[in-house]
Amino acid sequence: MRNPKFHFECRNCHETIDGFEQWFADGQKCPNCGQKWVDVRYHEDYSRIPNLIREKDQKATSLFHYFDYLPLLDKKNIITRGEGVIRADRWPFLEKFALEQYGINLTVLAYRNDDNYGTGTFKDVAAAMAASVLKEQGIKEYCVASTGNIANAFAYYLAIAGISLSVFIPDDALKANEAGVSCYGQKVFRVKGDYSLAKKIAAEYSQKHHILLSGGNIDPARVEAKKTQVFEWLRQLGYIPDVYLQALAGGTGPIAIDKGLNDIRSLNLFNKDPRYIMVQTSGCDPMTAAWKKAQKNHFPEGWLHDFPIYENPKTKIPTLANGNPQTFPIIGALVYKTGGDFLTFNEDLAVDVARLVAFENQVQIGPAAAIAVGGFFEGLKQGVFNEGERIMINIGEGMRRSPELLEEMIYTTEMVSTSEECRPFNRLDYRDRLWEPVKSI
Ligand SMILES: Cc1ncc(COP(=O)(O)O)c(C=O)c1O
């Protein structure tokens, strides 16, 4: 063993892998059984965590506050733009709605990934970690397939690290994501097909040119970066929320939260794991479909491997357009284990939700985040929340990821040519109209 800080352990056969050097040399899979899902194990115990999460600790300026428990050897390789230390805000307008419409008392928190300093999505932590690891390993070229946001974040952070990145995005990926990659001089391959085809072409390109390919939802760098949100919740709130609600494509979020909780389980800093409530968009919801089918059949033998594959899904939220949910066996098991649920939110209402949040709370959420907030309304209707629960909604992106959605937010404009036509107004007069769509869910 040469790596003094951590090693990987194969989830399948428990083989030990000596960190990223061996991992990359072996093609990012277990040398013994060929599986790709590993856990990072640190040689240091977790006794430093209680200090790091002390509420008054002002030294947290990025996810690297948790450097001791991240898979990087030397601090000089850290690439950061202050991502990961983001606020968990109370959103009382959603609490009031839950109480008035459904008679249920909830604490509703919004985890403000839209505030991340890199590219303004919850992919920033993953990209900062990956860029740091690749720098440490002396890697100069990398490639990734993405529905949009991961491409964007990787393009930015890898450019800072001096690494060339080829990204493969599906043909419906948002223009803003393409621009966000291209502007840093990183290469865009817009694939004539869906995300599955983008992944296939990326894998072939990686093989042919011997360029490392990002490992997707179970990539150890991504998972370790995103697990730090668990530590942040403890630092900021002093507790782990009862429910974690996220818009779902592949599901790195719950995988990472589960890893973070497992890391520190022996410290007794929390009582129970959150229930994972995953929200898919109505234009692409294969995991919800698989879950509903399994539920109807009382979770028969093999249900985790019974999921539909949607080719070329037609959705207005391309960021979430993952039609081939290869991670369902992992996410389904986590949701099942924690008493969670899979929901689908009608994407035709995404703009209404985004307008409502901007009106009530002055936060511009992006399209995928609108699906997550929409999932809160859908969850209320379906009765999935329990009295007194603390719900954490992952606001995964802000409006800057989608100028298209921003334009759709316009609803107060009047064309005029004289001052006589301009009458004073009261902004509160818009309120009822804005609530109407979510009240009719
Ligand atoms: C803002 C936002 N929310 C949710 C998701 C879905 O993330 P995951 O693939 O981890 O399920 C994405 C993925 O790109 C995203 O960018």
Ligand SMILES: [Zn+2]
């Ligand atoms: Zn193995």
